[in-house]
Amino acid sequence: MDFFENLAVVKWMLQRQGRISYATLKRELGLDDATLNDLRYELIVGQRLAADDHGEVLVWLGTEPSAVSSDAVSSQTHSGLSQNLAAVNSTESENNAVDAAVQSGPQLRVSNDTASTTPSDTEAERRQLTVMFCDLVGSTAMSERLDPEDLREVLRLYRDACAKVVDRYEGHIAKHMGDGMLVYFGYPRAHEEDAERAVRAGLAIAQSMADLNAGIGKQYEIDLAVRIGVATGAVVIGDIVGEGASEDAAVVGDVPNLAARLQGVADPDQVVVAPATVQLLGDSFQYEDLGPHELKGISEPVRLWQVLAEDDVENRSEARRVGSGLPLVGRQEELGLLARAWEGCKHGQGQVVL
Numbered sequence: 001m002d003f004f005e006n007l008a009v010v011k012w013m014l015q016r017q018g019r020i021s022y023a024t025l026k027r028e029l030g031l032d033d034a035t036l037n038d039l040r041y042e043l044i045v046g047q048r049l050a051a052d053d054h055g056e057v058l059v060w061l062g063t064e065p066s067a068v069s070s071d072a073v074s075s076q077t078h079s080g081l082s083q084n085l086a087a088v089n090s091t092e093s094e095n096n097a098v099d100a101a102v103q104s105g106p107q108l109r110v111s112n113d114t115a116s117t118t119p120s121d122t123e124a125e126r127r128q129l130t131v132m133f134c135d136l137v138g139s140t141a142m143s144e145r146l147d148p149e150d151l152r153e154v155l156r157l158y159r160d161a162c163a164k165v166v167d168r169y170e171g172h173i174a175k176h177m178g179d180g181m182l183v184y185f186g187y188p189r190a191h192e193e194d195a196e197r198a199v200r201a202g203l204a205i206a207q208s209m210a211d212l213n214a215g216i217g218k219q220y221e222i223d224l225a226v227r228i229g230v231a232t233g234a235v236v237i238g239d240i241v242g243e244g245a246s247e248d249a250a251v252v253g254d255v256p257n258l259a260a261r262l263q264g265v266a267d268p269d270q271v272v273v274a275p276a277t278v279q280l281l282g283d284s285f286q287y288e289d290l291g292p293h294e295l296k297g298i299s300e301p302v303r304l305w306q307v308l309a310e311d312d313v314e315n316r317s318e319a320r321r322v323g324s325g326l327p328l329v330g331r332q333e334e335l336g337l338l339a340r341a342w343e344g345c346k347h348g349q350g351q352v353v354l
Contacts, residue, residue, distance in 0.1 A: 138222075254298075
């Protein structure tokens with residue numbers, strides 16, 4: 001187990017037993033002296049959840065970090081055994097609640113409701129985001145040919161068609177910029193396959209232009225087409241100026257800029273994707289390699305792909321199986337939960353994890 005998994009197991013053992021010796025921790029978890037010292041420091045000083053008893057035993061304090069001052073922790077560290085036991089007894093009800101939760105079995109769940117929670121106005125969070133930039137081709141020429149009221153109707157129907165597709169794939173239209181549209185997949189609601197959703201949405205928007213051309217396009221003798229770029233990467237997203245709707249859910253990172261550059265490379269009704277997005281998509285789609293491209297504002301050439309179509313169901317299933325061996329990243333809390341469940345099983349307490 002790594003450090004965070006060991007930390008979760010030690011917390012669980014302390015919560016259940018109230019106190020535990022360092023010798024027992026070393027023997028049961030196979031810890032070396034350096035790791036044990038790091039765990040001891042994290043629990044006593046870092047998180048203020050435990051106290052030391054004569055350099056031999058850890059004692060559970062059972063309080064939240066904000067409720068314990070550094071002076072109190074220092075006092076507990078050097079106090080006698082009777083004071084430590086009094087602190088443990090004061091949290092007997094909390095320990096009983098923990099016992100009941102373990103007996104009933106921990107549950108590990110990921111739901112759309114949880115994933116769709118939007119951070120507050122003053123918060124920002126790091127996320128992996130897939131960004132789609134969609135732009136209407138030839139809008140300047142249309143504005144010269146059409147009456148402003150007619151152009152407004154064309155743009156309204158175009159936006160409505162795009163919005164229906166984005167909504168179908170549960171994306172989020174972050175901003176309209178004239179006839180351009182910036183769409184997030186992965187915020188505020190995240191899915192396991194946001195990159196796939198973004199590309200499917202791009203292909204569907206391009207296909208929807210045929211219906212528009214058969215209707216309003218024929219009416220005004222115009223040919224509607226879009227250019228679409230899709231890029232994926234890590235961003236920080238949130239309100240960067242506090243109050244003010246103009247900067248709400250602003251994205252800090254190069255992903256939106258890259259998506260905009262990709263749509264500039266695309267031909268009419270093409271969906272062009274970046275390397276990180278292709279890596280996530282695997283063999284779920286058919287591509288044409290467009291080779292390396294020099295993009296404004298990006299120092300190195302970027303290899304691009306045009307998405308031609310979605311692959312058949314059998315190939316998509318095989319592609320998902322190929323990616324199933326990837327390691328878990330950033331799941332310390334979940335891995336710690338599994339580790340605690342395993343410790344319970346070893347002590348005769350059956351566990352069920354969902």
